[in-house]
Amino acid sequence: MVTIDIVPALRDNYMYLISDPVTKIAAVVDPVEPEQLIAKAAERGVEIQSVLTTHSHWDHAGGNNKIKGLVSTLTEIYGGVGDGVEACSKEVDHGDVITVGNIKVTVLATPCHTQGHISFFIDQQENVEQPAVFSGDTMFVGGCGNFNGGTPEQMYHSMCKVLGKLPPKTLVYCGHEYTKRNLAFAAYAEPGNLKIFNKIEWCNKVQCTVPSTIESELETNPFVRVHVPTIQQFTKETNPVQCLFRVRKMKDEWGKTH
Ligand SMILES: [Zn+2]
Numbered sequence: 001m002v003t004i005d006i007v008p009a010l011r012d013n014y015m016y017l018i019s020d021p022v023t024k025i026a027a028v029v030d031p032v033e034p035e036q037l038i039a040k041a042a043e044r045g046v047e048i049q050s051v052l053t054t055h056s057h058w059d060h061a062g063g064n065n066k067i068k069g070l071v072s073t074l075t076e077i078y079g080g081v082g083d084g085v086e087a088c089s090k091e092v093d094h095g096d097v098i099t100v101g102n103i104k105v106t107v108l109a110t111p112c113h114t115q116g117h118i119s120f121f122i123d124q125q126e127n128v129e130q131p132a133v134f135s136g137d138t139m140f141v142g143g144c145g146n147f148n149g150g151t152p153e154q155m156y157h158s159m160c161k162v163l164g165k166l167p168p169k170t171l172v173y174c175g176h177e178y179t180k181r182n183l184a185f186a187a188y189a190e191p192g193n194l195k196i197f198n199k200i201e202w203c204n205k206v207q208c209t210v211p212s213t214i215e216s217e218l219e220t221n222p223f224v225r226v227h228v229p230t231i232q233q234f235t236k237e238t239n240p241v242q243c244l245f246r247v248r249k250m251k252d253e254w255g256k257t258h
Contacts (some may be wrong), residue, residue, distance in 0.1 A: 002128050005040050006210060010179045013059050014210060016134060019046040020101025025176050027052050027100040027118065029134045030060040030175060034067035049102065051077040053085045054136025054175060055117040061086040080109065089242065092118065100117040102127060110138040110158035112150030119163065120255025123171075132171040132211065139163045140174045141212040142182030142199070144223040144248070152245035156186065156226070160240065164224040168215035179209040184258065186222050187249050189234045195219045224248050 005017040009032050015031045015077050016029040017040050026046040026088045028037045030053060048071050053061045056079065064087035066078050074200050079085025094109035096108050098120070113136070120134040120227040137145035147155060165170075170239065185198045199220055203209055217224055226243040235246035 002042065002122065004132060004171075004211075005044070005175070006208060007040055008177070009036065010059055010207070014173065014175060014177065015187070016173055017041055017044070018049075018052075018100055018103070018122070019044050020127070021046075023101030025049050025101035027098075027105070028067070030054055030063075030065045030136065031204065032059055032061075032063040034063045034070055037067075038070060049073055049075050049219045050098065051087075052098065052120050052134065053077065053079040053083075053088065054134065054138075054152050055080065055114040056085045057114065057137070058086075060136065064088070065165070078107075080107075080114075080116030080118035081119075083114055083117075084185075091116075094118075097127070099185075108133070110135065110162055111139045112147055112154035112158050112242075114148065115144035115150065117145075117158075117197060121166065126191045130169055130171055130234045131167050131174060133163065133166055133214075134173045135163055136175045138223075139172060139217065139224075140176060140182055141172065141179040141209050141217070142186050142196075142221050143178060144221075144252070145175075146235045147248065152154075152241050152248075154159050155223075155248070156241045159223050160226065164214065166214050166216065168213065171211035172217060173211050174214060177209060179203055179207075179253075181258075183220065185254055186220055188254060189247070189250070190225075190230050191224045192230065193220065205222065222251075238239045 019026040028053035125176040
Protein backbone atom coordinates (compact mmCIF):
# COMPACT_ATOMS: atom_id res chain seq x y z
CA MET A 1 0.00 0.00 0.00
CA VAL A 2 1.44 3.37 -0.97
CA THR A 3 1.84 5.70 2.00
CA ILE A 4 1.45 9.45 1.71
CA ASP A 5 2.65 11.69 4.54
CA ILE A 6 1.58 15.32 4.68
CA VAL A 7 4.36 17.56 6.03
CA PRO A 8 3.53 21.27 6.50
CA ALA A 9 6.24 23.82 5.69
CA LEU A 10 6.78 27.59 5.88
CA ARG A 11 3.57 29.43 6.76
CA ASP A 12 0.98 27.49 4.76
CA ASN A 13 2.81 25.21 2.30
CA TYR A 14 2.47 21.45 2.10
CA MET A 15 5.26 19.00 1.26
CA TYR A 16 4.61 15.30 0.80
CA LEU A 17 6.46 12.02 1.26
CA ILE A 18 5.31 9.22 -1.04
CA SER A 19 6.57 5.83 0.17
CA ASP A 20 6.40 2.39 -1.36
CA PRO A 21 6.48 0.15 1.71
CA VAL A 22 7.37 -2.93 -0.38
CA THR A 23 10.64 -1.63 -1.84
CA LYS A 24 11.18 0.99 0.92
CA ILE A 25 11.73 3.60 -1.78
CA ALA A 26 10.25 7.08 -1.51
CA ALA A 27 9.82 10.36 -3.37
CA VAL A 28 9.21 13.82 -1.99
CA VAL A 29 6.96 16.52 -3.43
CA ASP A 30 8.07 20.19 -3.25
CA PRO A 31 10.64 19.77 -0.43
CA VAL A 32 11.12 23.45 0.45
CA GLU A 33 12.16 22.48 4.00
CA PRO A 34 13.91 19.15 3.41
CA GLU A 35 14.93 18.36 7.00
CA GLN A 36 11.36 17.57 8.03
CA LEU A 37 10.86 15.22 5.10
CA ILE A 38 14.18 13.51 5.76
CA ALA A 39 13.12 12.92 9.36
CA LYS A 40 9.78 11.52 8.22
CA ALA A 41 11.52 9.18 5.74
CA ALA A 42 13.83 7.94 8.51
CA GLU A 43 10.82 7.32 10.73
CA ARG A 44 9.21 5.24 7.97
CA GLY A 45 12.48 3.45 7.17
CA VAL A 46 12.39 4.48 3.50
CA GLU A 47 15.04 5.87 1.17
CA ILE A 48 14.32 9.09 -0.75
CA GLN A 49 15.31 8.58 -4.39
CA SER A 50 13.53 11.36 -6.21
CA VAL A 51 12.13 14.87 -5.92
CA LEU A 52 8.87 15.68 -7.70
CA THR A 53 8.60 19.45 -8.19
CA THR A 54 5.25 20.92 -9.21
CA HIS A 55 6.68 24.28 -10.29
CA SER A 56 9.59 26.68 -10.08
CA HIS A 57 8.37 29.10 -7.37
CA TRP A 58 10.79 29.27 -4.45
CA ASP A 59 8.31 28.05 -1.86
CA HIS A 60 8.04 24.76 -3.81
CA ALA A 61 11.40 24.31 -5.58
CA GLY A 62 13.60 26.37 -3.25
CA GLY A 63 14.77 23.36 -1.19
CA ASN A 64 15.92 21.27 -4.15
CA ASN A 65 19.62 22.15 -3.96
CA LYS A 66 19.57 21.68 -0.22
CA ILE A 67 17.99 18.22 -0.33
CA LYS A 68 20.44 17.21 -3.06
CA GLY A 69 23.25 18.02 -0.65
CA LEU A 70 21.61 16.23 2.27
CA VAL A 71 20.33 12.98 0.71
CA SER A 72 22.99 10.77 -0.89
CA THR A 73 20.43 8.27 -2.25
CA LEU A 74 18.75 10.94 -4.39
CA THR A 75 19.05 10.11 -8.10
CA GLU A 76 16.62 12.44 -9.88
CA ILE A 77 14.99 15.85 -9.43
CA TYR A 78 11.99 16.22 -11.71
CA GLY A 79 10.39 19.44 -12.92
CA GLY A 80 8.14 20.53 -15.79
CA VAL A 81 9.56 21.25 -19.24
CA GLY A 82 10.84 24.82 -19.48
CA ASP A 83 9.75 25.75 -15.94
CA GLY A 84 13.29 26.44 -14.69
CA VAL A 85 12.93 24.35 -11.53
CA GLU A 86 15.92 24.64 -9.15
CA ALA A 87 18.45 21.77 -9.49
CA CYS A 88 16.20 19.96 -11.99
CA SER A 89 17.99 16.91 -13.44
CA LYS A 90 15.12 15.70 -15.61
CA GLU A 91 12.36 17.73 -17.24
CA VAL A 92 9.10 15.84 -17.72
CA ASP A 93 5.91 16.47 -19.69
CA HIS A 94 2.30 15.32 -19.89
CA GLY A 95 2.01 11.54 -19.92
CA ASP A 96 5.54 10.79 -18.74
CA VAL A 97 5.69 8.07 -16.10
CA ILE A 98 7.99 8.22 -13.07
CA THR A 99 8.45 5.20 -10.83
CA VAL A 100 8.74 5.36 -7.05
CA GLY A 101 9.72 1.81 -6.14
CA ASN A 102 6.86 -0.22 -7.65
CA ILE A 103 4.49 2.76 -7.78
CA LYS A 104 3.83 4.43 -11.12
CA VAL A 105 3.36 8.21 -11.06
CA THR A 106 2.02 9.92 -14.19
CA VAL A 107 2.93 13.50 -15.03
CA LEU A 108 0.04 15.81 -15.92
CA ALA A 109 0.79 19.14 -17.60
CA THR A 110 -1.30 21.73 -15.69
CA PRO A 111 0.05 25.09 -16.92
CA CYS A 112 -1.13 28.64 -16.15
CA HIS A 113 0.19 29.48 -12.64
CA THR A 114 3.59 28.85 -14.26
CA GLN A 115 4.05 27.84 -17.87
CA GLY A 116 5.69 24.54 -16.96
CA HIS A 117 3.53 23.69 -13.93
CA ILE A 118 2.92 19.95 -13.60
CA SER A 119 0.84 17.73 -11.33
CA PHE A 120 1.66 14.16 -10.31
CA PHE A 121 -1.03 11.50 -10.56
CA ILE A 122 -0.97 8.07 -8.93
CA ASP A 123 -3.66 6.03 -10.63
CA GLN A 124 -5.21 2.90 -9.17
CA GLN A 125 -2.72 0.02 -9.52
CA GLU A 126 -1.33 -2.85 -7.50
CA ASN A 127 -0.68 -1.55 -3.96
CA VAL A 128 -2.67 1.64 -4.60
CA GLU A 129 -6.27 1.48 -3.40
CA GLN A 130 -7.27 5.05 -4.04
CA PRO A 131 -5.84 7.30 -6.76
CA ALA A 132 -4.12 10.52 -5.68
CA VAL A 133 -2.99 13.72 -7.36
CA PHE A 134 -0.44 16.29 -6.22
CA SER A 135 -1.79 19.47 -7.77
CA GLY A 136 0.72 22.10 -6.56
CA ASP A 137 -0.59 25.64 -7.06
CA THR A 138 -3.04 24.71 -9.84
CA MET A 139 -5.95 23.15 -7.93
CA PHE A 140 -6.39 24.12 -4.29
CA VAL A 141 -9.11 22.85 -2.00
CA GLY A 142 -11.96 25.15 -3.01
CA GLY A 143 -9.86 27.29 -5.33
CA CYS A 144 -7.15 27.62 -7.95
CA GLY A 145 -3.78 29.35 -8.22
CA ASN A 146 -3.10 32.83 -9.53
CA PHE A 147 -2.74 32.99 -13.28
CA ASN A 148 0.49 35.01 -13.24
CA GLY A 149 1.42 34.96 -16.94
CA GLY A 150 -1.05 32.21 -17.90
CA THR A 151 -4.23 32.49 -19.95
CA PRO A 152 -7.83 31.66 -18.98
CA GLU A 153 -7.77 28.89 -21.61
CA GLN A 154 -4.77 27.29 -19.88
CA MET A 155 -6.37 27.36 -16.43
CA TYR A 156 -9.66 26.05 -17.81
CA HIS A 157 -7.80 23.20 -19.51
CA SER A 158 -5.75 22.41 -16.39
CA MET A 159 -8.63 22.64 -13.90
CA CYS A 160 -11.60 21.33 -15.87
CA LYS A 161 -10.17 19.13 -18.62
CA VAL A 162 -7.22 17.55 -16.83
CA LEU A 163 -7.64 17.59 -13.01
CA GLY A 164 -11.44 17.80 -13.02
CA LYS A 165 -11.65 14.71 -15.24
CA LEU A 166 -9.65 12.46 -12.92
CA PRO A 167 -11.64 9.67 -11.20
CA PRO A 168 -13.98 11.33 -8.63
CA LYS A 169 -12.50 9.39 -5.69
CA THR A 170 -8.97 10.70 -6.48
CA LEU A 171 -7.42 12.29 -3.38
CA VAL A 172 -6.25 15.86 -3.97
CA TYR A 173 -3.03 16.95 -2.26
CA CYS A 174 -2.40 20.62 -3.05
CA GLY A 175 0.45 23.06 -2.41
CA HIS A 176 -1.07 25.37 0.22
CA GLU A 177 -3.58 25.47 3.06
CA TYR A 178 -5.86 28.16 1.64
CA THR A 179 -9.12 26.30 2.15
CA LYS A 180 -10.98 28.52 4.62
CA ARG A 181 -10.60 31.64 2.49
CA ASN A 182 -11.34 29.73 -0.69
CA LEU A 183 -14.56 28.31 0.71
CA ALA A 184 -15.61 31.68 2.12
CA PHE A 185 -15.52 32.98 -1.45
CA ALA A 186 -17.22 29.81 -2.76
CA ALA A 187 -20.08 30.43 -0.31
CA TYR A 188 -20.34 34.04 -1.48
CA ALA A 189 -20.51 32.79 -5.09
CA GLU A 190 -23.09 30.09 -4.33
CA PRO A 191 -25.05 31.00 -1.20
CA GLY A 192 -27.48 28.13 -1.87
CA ASN A 193 -24.84 25.37 -2.08
CA LEU A 194 -25.17 23.42 1.19
CA LYS A 195 -22.13 21.25 0.45
CA ILE A 196 -19.95 24.36 0.71
CA PHE A 197 -21.39 25.33 4.10
CA ASN A 198 -21.00 21.79 5.41
CA LYS A 199 -17.37 21.80 4.32
CA ILE A 200 -16.75 25.19 5.97
CA GLU A 201 -18.14 23.79 9.22
CA TRP A 202 -15.77 20.81 8.96
CA CYS A 203 -12.81 23.12 8.12
CA ASN A 204 -13.38 25.07 11.30
CA LYS A 205 -12.78 21.89 13.31
CA VAL A 206 -9.56 20.69 11.64
CA GLN A 207 -6.03 22.07 11.20
CA CYS A 208 -5.28 20.44 7.86
CA THR A 209 -7.87 20.18 5.08
CA VAL A 210 -5.90 17.97 2.66
CA PRO A 211 -6.52 15.62 1.04
CA SER A 212 -9.73 16.64 -0.65
CA THR A 213 -11.19 14.55 -3.46
CA ILE A 214 -12.00 15.43 -7.05
CA GLU A 215 -15.63 14.63 -6.23
CA SER A 216 -15.67 17.16 -3.39
CA GLU A 217 -13.99 19.78 -5.61
CA LEU A 218 -16.60 19.25 -8.32
CA GLU A 219 -19.26 19.91 -5.67
CA THR A 220 -17.73 22.96 -3.98
CA ASN A 221 -14.89 24.58 -5.99
CA PRO A 222 -16.25 27.43 -8.16
CA PHE A 223 -13.33 27.13 -10.61
CA VAL A 224 -14.40 23.63 -11.69
CA ARG A 225 -18.10 24.51 -11.51
CA VAL A 226 -18.07 26.86 -14.50
CA HIS A 227 -20.57 24.62 -16.34
CA VAL A 228 -23.08 24.87 -13.48
CA PRO A 229 -25.97 27.39 -13.83
CA THR A 230 -25.44 28.98 -10.38
CA ILE A 231 -21.81 29.89 -11.20
CA GLN A 232 -22.77 31.05 -14.69
CA GLN A 233 -25.46 33.29 -13.15
CA PHE A 234 -22.97 34.58 -10.57
CA THR A 235 -20.48 35.55 -13.29
CA LYS A 236 -23.06 36.40 -15.98
CA GLU A 237 -20.97 34.27 -18.36
CA THR A 238 -22.05 31.07 -20.10
CA ASN A 239 -18.82 30.41 -21.95
CA PRO A 240 -16.96 28.17 -19.48
CA VAL A 241 -13.51 29.65 -20.20
CA GLN A 242 -14.79 33.22 -19.76
CA CYS A 243 -16.79 32.08 -16.74
CA LEU A 244 -13.63 30.74 -15.07
CA PHE A 245 -11.80 33.97 -15.90
CA ARG A 246 -14.64 35.98 -14.31
CA VAL A 247 -14.59 33.79 -11.19
CA ARG A 248 -10.85 34.51 -10.88
CA LYS A 249 -11.37 38.26 -11.30
CA MET A 250 -14.34 38.35 -8.94
CA LYS A 251 -12.37 36.42 -6.34
CA ASP A 252 -9.46 38.85 -6.62
CA GLU A 253 -11.90 41.77 -6.17
CA TRP A 254 -13.62 40.05 -3.24
CA GLY A 255 -10.19 39.38 -1.71
CA LYS A 256 -9.49 43.12 -1.41
CA THR A 257 -12.31 43.54 1.09
CA HIS A 258 -12.36 40.15 2.84
ZN1 LIG B 1 3.39 29.06 -6.89
